[in-house]
Amino acid sequence: MQVGYTLNLNCVPTELRLLLILLQDEGNVDEINLQHINWNTFLELAMHHRVFPMLYRRLQKLNLPIDASILQALHQDFKNNTFQMLHLSAEMQYMSRLLADRGIRSLFLKGPILAMELYRDLSLRTSCDLDVLVPLADLQRVEELLIEQGYEKDDYIETVLGDWKWRHHHVTYFHPVKGIKFEVHWRLNPGPAIEPRFQDLWQRRRTRRFGNEDVAFLGQEDLFFFLVAHGARHGWSRLRWLLDIHQFVKQDVDWKKVSRTLQAHGYLRVGGQALILGSSLLKTSLSTNMVTLLKGKHPERLAQEAVFYLESMINLHTEPLPHDVSVYHKKHLVSLMSPMQKTMFLISFLYxxxxxxxxxxxxxxxxxxxxxxxxxxxxxxxxxx
Incomplete structure (x- = not known):
């Protein structure tokens, strides 16, 4: 038995609707009148949502009346991304070995490890940096190692009375020669919020072989927790994050473990939001095994709220945000919180x-x-x- 959801997409551009159909495993392109498509806008959306690798692969199999310049642009971006992912993969292997040699436990979060885990193909997911989670106690040693390797710290965090330890969750380094950004996390998400202890994450870790190196990454339920928390915090404003969820659901998942993990940290409704968005937009297959995440009105309401971020090309990483987007996003972030998270958020104002x-x-x-x-x-x- 399977369940499905339909959200109101009336204000979503036609070009994005076509993009969504092409990203579905069995999408029907005939649902869209291609004569009404602005192909330059379509290309902009593909780049904005970082889904052009999967999109290019799908278009290769179809005979759509697309301008040759659009296909050529997608092809070039696909190649460039493949080289980028190979470059990041080599650096990930190298840094994983150096960290292990220093006795520093590390869990890689996104980038090549996620591409291989969810897509089984480096070229099908984009990434512009490497993200690694380490114990808070090892941050100084990790920084010393990165400086030795030629990385430069982007020292943008302002702090008083040590609030950086829980208000922030990562610090960024950049290698001017390799052109690689390396984000070192001591938390999965910014606070205040309850999170799994690093020791627990480490005990549930998995490894994947890259070259001659076994690279450690999150266990299955922890990975889903991280993906939904990250995507929701950014309003699912890039479809790449939702495509990750779509690919994750295809795996053999113990949804009872996933539900317990989300429930323990106040993200149950956020997990439901992700699944409903996937069901409505990408036709992600939902089963009754996921019922704990989908119960109640909150998940579907939050999913509908997230459609706002798809009605235009909203980039939450570019400051300052338009006033209407800023106001909406602040309210949406609060609506994502569980009662306990709202309490912790209010108390944090006293710090x-x-x-x-x-x-x-x-x-x-x-x-x-x-x-x-x-x-x-x-x-x-x-x-x-």
Whole structure:
């Protein structure tokens, strides 16, 4: 027995609807009048959503009346991405070995490891960087290793009273010669939120062979937790993240374990949101084994809210965001939270922010005063604003 969902897509561009059909395993292109397609817009959407590798493979099998320049552009991007993924794969193997030699446990999160796990083909998923999770206690040693290897730190995190440890979740390094961005995580997601301990993630880890190196990555239920938390936090504004979910569901999954993991960390409704989006947009096959994630009204409501991010090419990574997008996204992030997460979020406002130190500079020895002064500083900033 299978279940399915249909969301309201009336405001989604026709070009994106065609793209969605092409990404489905058995999509029917006849549902779209191709004479109404702006192929340049179609190409822009394919690039924006980072799904052009899979799209190119599907178009190779069809005889659609597409301008030759569009197919040529997709072909060139497909080749470039293949070289990029091979480049990242080699660096991942190299860094995995160096970290192991230093006695540092590491779990690679995305990039080549995810392409092989979900797509069985490096060329079918895009990635612009490498992401690795390490224990918080080893961050300094990882940084020293990366500096030795020629990486440069993007020191963008501002902090006061050590709030970086739970408000942030990664720091970025860039290699100017190799052209590789390397993100070192000590959390899977930014806080405040309850997360699995690194030790637990390590015990559930899996490995995959790359060349002569066994690269460690997340266990199945932990990977799904990470994928849905990451995609939801970004409004599923790139279809690549939803395509990952579509590919994940095809695996032999113990959905009871997945449900327990999501429930324990307050992401059950977010997992349901991901599955419903996949069902409606990519015809992801849902079964009654997933019923725990799909029960109630929250998952479907959250899925419909996420359609907003598909109605135009919204890039949440580019600041400043348009005012309407910023307001909507802040509200949507709150709606994603479980009751416990909302409570933790409200309590976190009592903890000083780096902006407090800018508003009222104090010597470091007196930074503890920001706790009792926090309400007054917050009120003052509101008045000035």
């Amino acid at each position: 000083p922010y780096p902006e407090d130190a800018k508003t009222l500079p104090l010597p470091k020895s007196l930074h503890f005063l920001y706790f009792p002064l926090r309400p007054a500083i917050w009120a003052w900033k509101k008045i000035v604003r």
